[in-house]
Amino acid sequence: MATERTFSIIKPDATRRNLTGAVNAVIEQAGLRIVAQKRIHMTQAQAEAFYGVHAARPFFRDLVTFMISGPVVVQVLEADNAVARYRDVMGATNPANAEPGTIRKLFAESIEANSAHGSDSLENAAIEISYFFAGTEIVG
Ligand code: CMP
Secondary structure, three states: OOEEEEEEEEOHHHHHOOOHHHHHHHHHHOOOEEEEEEEEOOOHHHHHHHOHHHOOOOOHHHHHHHHOOOOEEEEEEEEEOHHHHHHHHHOOOOHHHOOOOOHHHHHOOOOOOOOEEEOOOHHHHHHHHHHHOOHHHOOO
């Protein structure tokens, strides 16, 4: 298996409840290395651009409003098979369907306030990482 990098966001519902460290513990216990991390407050323009692929979806406006409702922690995670591994670690988008022990089962409040985002493909991971991080900020 190849070493990959994926992009992660610890969402405002989790930072609001002081769960950054708890989420990071689940990430690290799953064998993913946090090779870049910063806490930011996204602007509306950043959130709209980041979620642009969902612009036509009925939940888009609420999603953007939620993502700018408080700080988030953006991260780059590295591991063998990091994209798929992190999606397993996060669990299903809707926490009601997430497996026990996953970030969303443990911490999420709803399908919108679902504590974590992770890239859905290696191609999107590269795009999402470059949106928030310079190469020099990623230290493997
Ligand atoms: P995320 O992985 O960040 O990608 C898009 C987000 O939209 C998703 O997680 C959910 O938090 C949010 N969302 C809100 N409502 C829905 C919905 N009905 N279906 C899918 N995603 C939703």
